[in-house]
Amino acid sequence: MPFYWTLAIIALLCAAGYVLGRRKAVASVGGDKRRLHSLPNFYGMNVALKGAVPAFGLLVFWLIAQPLFVEWRVSSIVSDLAVSEARDLGLVMVDVRRVADGLDTAVATGTMTASEATDIAAGDGNVRERLGAAGVALGSEVSEPVLRAAQRYRALSSTGDTLRSVAVLAVLLLGLGWAYRETDGEFRARNVVEQGVLALLLGAACIAILTTLGIVLSLIFNTIEFFSIYPASEFFFSTTxxxxxxxxxxxxxxxxxxxxxxxxxxxxxxxxxxxxxxxxxxxxxxxxxxxxxxxxxxxxxxxxxxxxxxxxxxxxxxxxxxxxxxxxxxxxxxxxxxxxxxxxxxxxxxxxxxxxxxxxxxxxxxxxxxxxxxxxxxxxxxxxxxxxxxxxxxxxxxxxxxxxxxxxxxxxxxxxxxxxxxxxxxxxxxxxxxxxxxxxxxxxxxxxxxxxxxxxxxxxxxxxxxxxxxxxxxxxxxxxxxxxxxx
CATH class of the missing domain: 1.10.3720.10 (MetI-like)
Known part of the structure; x- marks a missing residue:
């Protein structure tokens, strides 16, 4: 399922959960809102938050972890190629991602079928032309390891996208169901919602701090690596x-x-x-x-x-x-x-x-x-x-x-x-x-x-x-x- 469809489904189900949670809270006290512990809106917000927050958190985690996992699994296919051609593995993976995106684009535009994109061989003389027709510019010939890695990359990414959608929607439904079940007139919805919002604000502040820390650490580690292969005295005092x-x-x-x-x-x-x-x-x-x-x-x-x-x-x-x-x-x-x-x-x-x-x-x-x-x-x-x-x-x-x-x-x-x-x-x-x-x-x-x-x-x-x-x-x-x- 495409990423934006997943977001749309999360938004729609959370909106439905808000309405249903609010309605159940009012119904639990016979329609007399004065008997509720909190305002009706807090009950709806409690249902929506307990569905949206864990689902969205899992979605963000999956979006970060999936590319790392896929590249780790695919890099073993092209590592020998990088060593034999004395190329950086990162540059080889750039070619792999480019070819994988080209295969997806070729399937989407009808340049080739899904089965052809899966079974196409590196010896096929039309590989370069068909990828070019899909708008993929290749700086070198498509070697067999690169093509096999691209096919593997595409397959793992497709499987990961499917699993991501299923897992996120399952967590969403579990959260909505749990929150809906605990909704009644005695439930302290306002306290729970306010604590949840406070936790979200704290999380946003932590993300800002961790982002700054990540930027600084990335600079520090790469700077240390640079000075391990180039003298610091030359860098700071040379005029050339x-x-x-x-x-x-x-x-x-x-x-x-x-x-x-x-x-x-x-x-x-x-x-x-x-x-x-x-x-x-x-x-x-x-x-x-x-x-x-x-x-x-x-x-x-x-x-x-x-x-x-x-x-x-x-x-x-x-x-x-x-x-x-x-x-x-x-x-x-x-x-x-x-x-x-x-x-x-x-x-x-x-x-x-x-x-x-x-x-x-x-x-x-x-x-x-x-x-x-x-x-x-x-x-x-x-x-x-x-x-x-x-x-x-x-x-x-x-x-x-x-x-x-x-x-x-x-x-x-x-x-x-x-x-x-x-x-x-x-x-x-x-x-x-x-x-x-x-x-x-x-x-x-x-x-x-x-x-x-x-x-x-x-x-x-x-x-x-x-x-x-x-x-x-x-x-x-x-x-x-x-x-x-x-x-």
């Missing part, structure tokens, strides 16, 4: 970045850190003054009508996808800078992709980030401080400079540091606007690259994840994680240490 998948790579992070920090500083130099002045105007000088129009219009910038900013940098800002600083102008710029291009566009992207946070922080300064300043004879500009901004300064500094961490982690603007050259240069009109851009490039394509050229992406990610985490912690420290408490 020259990855070569054929061997002899030089993977120094210093040029990437230089480009990252350089572009981020230019972005902050653009975003901080403009964003801070916009926040001061909106909070201190703008009328409510102007503020109601200008603030949403400014924050529209925050909703623009970063890929659009990258195209703006590549197609508009870069050529515009070339007119002034290129060969037709001052001659400082050789191409439109440069540190200055990416920094300017990234600064525009960060303006609403700085302005919104600063605006909220400035508005948090009590009006009584402004009134006291006016009572002493200060003008509005003097009040802003000498009272409001000093009181809001710790929060503004925290907002700037958070914006800096956002700039350091940006990718698409850098990829399209700054170029791909890893170099250390003080010239902002030269092409450079950043840590995030190289993480993308090192993991693009069929990379051998046992090589340092691929594993270096995790070391770069770990370095970037530590850097941004440090900035965030420092920002929170500044805000909490110097924040004024107002009554």
């Amino acid at each position: 970045w020259f990855p070569s998948f054929g061997g002899g790579s030089s993977l120094g992070i210093l040029p990437l850190l230089w480009g990252t920090l350089y572009i981020s500083l230019i972005a902050l130099a653009v975003a901080v003054p403009i964003g801070l002045m916009a926040a001061i105007y909106l909070s201190e000088y703008a009328s409510p009508r102007v503020r109601g129009i200008a603030k949403p219009a400014l924050e529209i910038l925050a909703g623009i996808p970063t890929i659009v900013y990258g195209l703006f940098a590549l197609l508009t800002v870069g050529p515009a800078l070339m007119v002034v600083f290129g060969d037709g102008g001052l001659g400082w710029m050789q191409a439109g992709t440069a540190v200055m291009t990416a920094g300017l566009v990234m600064g525009i992207m960060l303006i609403p980030f700085v302005s919104s946070l600063s605006d909220d922080i400035i508005n948090a300064v009590p009006q009584s401080m402004r009134d006291g300043s006016y009572g002493l004879g200060a003008t509005q500009s003097e009040t802003v400079r000498q009272v409001v901004l000093p009181a809001a300064l710790p929060g503004i500094v925290g907002a700037i540091l958070l914006a800096a961490s956002r700039a350091i982690g940006e990718t698409m603007i850098v990829v399209l606007g700054a170029g791909a050259a890893a170099r250390i240069s003080p010239n902002p009109f030269e092409a450079m690259t950043t840590v995030t851009a190289k993480i993308v490039s090192q993991l693009t394509g069929d990379a051998d994840f046992s090589s340092p050229e691929a594993l270096v992406a995790f070391a770069l990610g770990m370095t970037l994680f530590v850097l941004t985490l440090g900035l965030n912690v420092f920002a929170l420290y500044i805000v909490r240490k110097y924040r004024e408490q107002y009554e």
Whole structure:
């Protein structure tokens, strides 16, 4: 049974359980709702929750465990092939999954029958053509072990899907039946439902924490593996970045850190003054009508996808800078992709980030401080400079540091606007690259994840994680240490 059908059946049966549970509770007291321990809705929710939660939990567990089990069973078929052809087992499994998906697509589109997909032989000369007709692009000929593994993969996946649907629906029906049976007027449905919802909220919080922990552990383990085959001193102190998948790579992070920090500083130099002045105007000088129009219009910038900013940098800002600083102008710029291009566009992207946070922080300064300043004879500009901004300064500094961490982690603007050259240069009109851009490039394509050229992406990610985490912690420290408490 397809996955979405299973979800639809769970939703329909839980809705039916809600109605039946509510109806039974009311009927158990002869229709007098005042005799119920809880409101009727709680009885319906109790039935729905006791059916949906275990069924959905089993469904999620099955969706995670089934691919792992299937790949474990299938990998034994192609492990010898990977050894004989000196290929990574993970790449061979990619071909297996691709062929298995192609067989499913071929059956679904009528290119071949289900029996043909099961019994087709690797020697059949039409295998490649028929899979191609199903929309499967194969980089190499379909070998017999790969085809056999794909057929086995397809069969195990189909069996697993069937068992999943049966098991989930069985658990659902058992939960609904149990909850329906215990429903009566004396049952404390409200207590049970509230405890269940509390457990769900706790589970959601644990999932968020465990997800963060999983990300950090995956970075740590792969970083340790990278440093086991590549010296840490070369990675942290070398000024050369020259990855070569054929061997002899030089993977120094210093040029990437230089480009990252350089572009981020230019972005902050653009975003901080403009964003801070916009926040001061909106909070201190703008009328409510102007503020109601200008603030949403400014924050529209925050909703623009970063890929659009990258195209703006590549197609508009870069050529515009070339007119002034290129060969037709001052001659400082050789191409439109440069540190200055990416920094300017990234600064525009960060303006609403700085302005919104600063605006909220400035508005948090009590009006009584402004009134006291006016009572002493200060003008509005003097009040802003000498009272409001000093009181809001710790929060503004925290907002700037958070914006800096956002700039350091940006990718698409850098990829399209700054170029791909890893170099250390003080010239902002030269092409450079950043840590995030190289993480993308090192993991693009069929990379051998046992090589340092691929594993270096995790070391770069770990370095970037530590850097941004440090900035965030420092920002929170500044805000909490110097924040004024107002009554």
